[in-house]
Amino acid sequence: MWNRPRFDLKVRLTLRVAAITAACFAAISAYFLIAADRAVHARIDGIAAIVAKSLELQQGKIQWVAGPRDFPNLDPVAAYVMTPGLCLAFRGPSGEMLQRFCSGAPAPASPSPQIFAAFYRSLFDPGREAARPVVVRGAKLGETVVSVDPAVQTAEAWHEAGRLMIALAIALPLLCLLVYAALARALRPTRLIRTGLERIAANDLSARLPPFDLAELSAIRDGFNHLAESLDNALAERSELTRKLIALQDDERRHLARELHDEFGQSLAAIRALASSARQTAAQDCPALLGECDGIARTATSMMETLRGALFRLRPPDVEELGLVASLEGLVAGWNGRSRGETRFSIHFDGAFETLPAAISANLYRIVQEALTNAAKHAGATKVDLHLTMAADEIALAIDDDGRPSDASVKSGMGLLGMRERVAALRGRMSFEVGANGGSALRVVIPLTAAERQALEHAA
Ligand SMILES: Nc1ncnc2c1ncn2[C@@H]1O[C@H](COP(=O)(O)OP(=O)(O)OP(=O)(O)O)[C@@H](O)[C@H]1O
Numbered sequence: 001m002w003n004r005p006r007f008d009l010k011v012r013l014t015l016r017v018a019a020i021t022a023a024c025f026a027a028i029s030a031y032f033l034i035a036a037d038r039a040v041h042a043r044i045d046g047i048a049a050i051v052a053k054s055l056e057l058q059q060g061k062i063q064w065v066a067g068p069r070d071f072p073n074l075d076p077v078a079a080y081v082m083t084p085g086l087c088l089a090f091r092g093p094s095g096e097m098l099q100r101f102c103s104g105a106p107a108p109a110s111p112s113p114q115i116f117a118a119f120y121r122s123l124f125d126p127g128r129e130a131a132r133p134v135v136v137r138g139a140k141l142g143e144t145v146v147s148v149d150p151a152v153q154t155a156e157a158w159h160e161a162g163r164l165m166i167a168l169a170i171a172l173p174l175l176c177l178l179v180y181a182a183l184a185r186a187l188r189p190t191r192l193i194r195t196g197l198e199r200i201a202a203n204d205l206s207a208r209l210p211p212f213d214l215a216e217l218s219a220i221r222d223g224f225n226h227l228a229e230s231l232d233n234a235l236a237e238r239s240e241l242t243r244k245l246i247a248l249q250d251d252e253r254r255h256l257a258r259e260l261h262d263e264f265g266q267s268l269a270a271i272r273a274l275a276s277s278a279r280q281t282a283a284q285d286c287p288a289l290l291g292e293c294d295g296i297a298r299t300a301t302s303m304m305e306t307l308r309g310a311l312f313r314l315r316p317p318d319v320e321e322l323g324l325v326a327s328l329e330g331l332v333a334g335w336n337g338r339s340r341g342e343t344r345f346s347i348h349f350d351g352a353f354e355t356l357p358a359a360i361s362a363n364l365y366r367i368v369q370e371a372l373t374n375a376a377k378h379a380g381a382t383k384v385d386l387h388l389t390m391a392a393d394e395i396a397l398a399i400d401d402d403g404r405p406s407d408a409s410v411k412s413g414m415g416l417l418g419m420r421e422r423v424a425a426l427r428g429r430m431s432f433e434v435g436a437n438g439g440s441a442l443r444v445v446i447p448l449t450a451a452e453r454q455a456l457e458h459a460a
């Protein structure tokens with residue numbers, strides 16, 4: 001009755017944690033790349049300032065110490081600041097490059113993929129220049145320009161990002177595994193909750209949940225136990241009420257049967273006796289009245305037969321006295337007689353039922369009586385088959401008809417409810433469903449207690 005889960009909660013939560021972790025890794029990677037880019041620019045900015053200062057000193061020497069007139073000379077400062085991929089240049093006041101040094105860079109061990117290079121270029125603009133003016137006595141002689149080879153900067157960024165990706169590739173599956181295991185452990189009680197719900201759905205209202213550690217699950221447990229208890233009490237009260245109703249109905253039937261038998265039956269017998277005596281008088285004094293007298297006698301006889309049938313239904317034969325088999329055979333024969341061949345009722349016994357306890361026999365009789373009445377009243381069947389089987393520790397009753405199936409939308413009357421109560425009173429189970437042949441199929445199983453089995457074996 002439960003829907004199959006479309007997605008396991010543990011898998012779903014683990015995937016969410018994995019996605020959040022991957023997003024965190026992406027944010028950390030972005031932070032590292034931004035920080036690295038800023039560090040590169042701070043470095044080349046500093047180098048540009050040093051180179052500009054050094055060129056200003058060179059110019060000072062040329063003017064005051066009459067040094068060599070070799071300006072600009074980037075060699076001396078380049079020896080200190082040069083790193084692989086760095087370019088130093090001096091741009092004259094009119095924008096022309098007067099001198100430029102670039103140090104080569106070894107080919108990176110793992111070159112960055114094209115897609116990463118394009119992505120990095122669009123975000124960070126590698127190869128951006130840092131420029132510082134060279135000013136001597138208020139006159140701008142030009143500017144120093146420092147830049148890093150874009151390929152070198154991209155390769156360094158790829159190296160950083162690659163390390164994070166490796167860390168992510170190792171950490172993510174490990175994290176997923178740990179999260180899944182932790183969730184599986186934390187959600188273990190949900191299996192108990194599900195089992196409890198399944199037991200309630202299967203009418204086992206004694207199902208209760210044990211205490212749980214988690215506050216949320218404990219709240220569910222309290223709600224579940226409270227609900228199960230209320231349901232248990234409500235059903236017990238309903239059963240009690242139905243039992244009382246059935247007892248009342250049985251009492252009422254008995255009372256009605258007695259009244260009909262004692263009052264109506266006696267009156268009919270008297271009418272028939274009077275008709276018979278009137279017939280004798282009419283035969284002597286007034287033969288013309290003979291026909292009317294016979295008519296009264298016939299009507300009284302037919303009313304007595306109808307009354308007998310009604311009394312039989314209202315107050316069935318004493319099952320204990322007749323035995324279950326004979327009582328049920330009589331019941332089936334009665335229905336076969338009444339249906340005049342439209343419906344064929346048949347009954348098969350498998351096992352010895354003569355020594356069944358009275359409570360079981362009487363209830364089985366009433367259950368069969370109601371089932372046959374229902375089949376005749378609602379099914380419009382051509383045949384109704386009954387099977388009563390005695391197994392080692394239970395009695396099984398199966399009643400199948402080939403008529404219209406029961407309409408689920410029709411509200412249940414007292415009959416099915418009464419059957420259920422009788423079955424429940426015998427601690428049995430009952431089902432009423434559409435059978436294999438399209439009609440209704442009633443199944444009743446009544447367990448036998450050890451004492452009942454012993455009594456049966458003893459009698460056998
Ligand atoms: N053998 C059957 N074939 C088809 N429908 C059935 C059969 N037995 C029961 N039903 C359906 O189930 C309903 C409930 O049956 P139930 O015996 O509880 O009430 P009822 O026969 O209508 O009234 P009551 O038994 O109280 O006189 C019926 O109204 C009928 O629609």
Ligand SMILES: [Mg+2]
Nearest residue numbers: 374413415416
């Ligand atoms: Mg009925």
